[in-house]
Amino acid sequence: xxxxxxxxxxxxxxxxxxxxxxxxxxxxxxxxxxxxxxxxxxxxxxxxxxxxxxxxxxxxxxxxxxxxxxxxxxxxxxxxxxxxxxxxxxxxxxxxxxxxxxxxxxxxxxxxxxxxxxxxxxxxxxxxxxxxxxxxxxxxxxxxxxxxxxxxxxxxxxxxxxxxxxxxxxxxxxxxxxxxxxxxxxxxxxxxxxxxxxxxxxxxxxxxxxxxxxxxxxxxxxxxxxxxxxxxxxxxxxxxxxxxxxxxxxxxxxxxxxxxxxxxxxxxxxxxxxxxxxxxxxxxxx
Ligand code: C2E
Ligand code: MG
Ligand code: MG
Ligand code: MG
Numbered sequence: 001x002x003x004x005x006x007x008x009x010x011x012x013x014x015x016x017x018x019x020x021x022x023x024x025x026x027x028x029x030x031x032x033x034x035x036x037x038x039x040x041x042x043x044x045x046x047x048x049x050x051x052x053x054x055x056x057x058x059x060x061x062x063x064x065x066x067x068x069x070x071x072x073x074x075x076x077x078x079x080x081x082x083x084x085x086x087x088x089x090x091x092x093x094x095x096x097x098x099x100x101x102x103x104x105x106x107x108x109x110x111x112x113x114x115x116x117x118x119x120x121x122x123x124x125x126x127x128x129x130x131x132x133x134x135x136x137x138x139x140x141x142x143x144x145x146x147x148x149x150x151x152x153x154x155x156x157x158x159x160x161x162x163x164x165x166x167x168x169x170x171x172x173x174x175x176x177x178x179x180x181x182x183x184x185x186x187x188x189x190x191x192x193x194x195x196x197x198x199x200x201x202x203x204x205x206x207x208x209x210x211x212x213x214x215x216x217x218x219x220x221x222x223x224x225x226x227x228x229x230x231x232x233x234x235x236x237x238x239x240x241x242x243x244x245x246x247x248x249x250x251x252x253x254x255x256x257x258x259x260x261x262x263x264x265x266x267x268x269x270x271x272x273x274x275x276x277x278x279x280x281x282x283x284x285x286x
Pocket of ligand 3: 180181201203237
C-alpha cells in the first residue's frame with residue numbers, strides 16, 4: 001500500500017474533505033427539488049422466517065436516483081435531510097408511498113406480508129409525527145397488519161412525552177415496533193426498558209463476525225436471549241452466508257434478513273417474488 005507522508009498527505013486529506021463538503025452541499029441543495037421531482041423511490045427487502053424460510057415482512061428502504069447526478073445512499077442523504085429539516089417531508093413521503101404500495105399489493109391479492117418503514121429519532125422531534133403516521137394509515141384503510149415501524153437513533157431518549165404516549169398507543173393498538181441496529185451505540189438495553197417495542201433487530205456488525213469471533217457470537221446469542229425473555233420478536237439483519245444463518249437458527253432467532261436471501265428490490269420484483277415466479281436463495285432448504 002502506498003504511504004502518504006508529510007505535506008502530501010495533508011493536501012490529500014484536505015482535498016478529500018473539500019470534495020466531501022462540495023458533494024454534501026450539492027446533495028443538500030438538490031434534496032427538496034428531488035422530492036418535488038419524484039426522484040425518490042422505495043425498495044423492499046424481505047425478512048424470512050429462520051425456521052421455515054417463508055417471507056414474512058418487507059422492510060422499506062428509501063432510494064434516491066438524482067436525475068442529474070451520481071447515485072446516492074440513504075446513509076449519505078438521510079443525515080443531510082435530518083440536518084436541513086427536510087426529513088419531515090421526506091418521512092411523510094415514505095409513509096404515504098409505503099401505504100399506497102401496500103394498498104396496491106392488497107388489491108392484487110398479496111395479503112400476507114407487512115411493510116415496515118424506518119423512522120429516525122430526528123423525525124420524532126416533531127411532536128405530531130406518529131399521529132400523522134396513524135392518520136395516513138387510516139386514510140388508506142390500513143392498520144397494524146399492514147404497516148410497522150423500525151426506530152433508529154438515540155434522539156428517542158430525549159423525545160417528548162407526547163411521542164412516548166403516541167408510541168404506547170401504537171403498541172397497544174398492536175403495531176409492530178422494532179428497535180433497529182440493536183447493540184450499537186444508537187440502541188441500547190435501556191431502550192428495551194423505556195420504550196414500548198415488539199421486536200429487536202440485531203445490528204449486522206454482530207452478525208457479520210459471529211462465525212469467526214466468539215465475542216460477536218456471544219453478543220448475538222445474548223441479544224436473542226434477552227429479546228425472547230422480554231417477549232420480543234428477534235430479527236437478524238445483514239445475514240450474508242450459510243454459516244451465519246446456521247448459528248442464528250441454532251440460537252432460535254425468529255427472522256433473518258440479508259443479501260444471503262434477498263437484496264432490497266423494487267416493488268415490481270417483489271411482486272414476482274410473492275407470486276412465486278422467482279425462487280429465493282436455496283439457503284434454507286435441506
Ligand atoms: P437499516 O434500517 O439498518 O437498514 C439496513 C441496511 O442494511 C440497508 O441499507 C440495507 O440495504 C442493508 N443491508 C441489508 N442486507 C444486507 C446485507 O446482507 N449486508 C450488508 N452489508 N448490508 C445489508 P440502506 O438501504 O443503504 O439503508 C441504510 C440506513 O438508512 C438504514 O439502515 C436506515 O437507518 C436508513 N434508512 C433507509 N431508508 C430510510 C427511510 O425511509 N427513512 C429513514 N428515516 N431512514 C431510512
Ligand atoms: Mg431498518
Ligand atoms: Mg437496521
Ligand atoms: Mg443497521
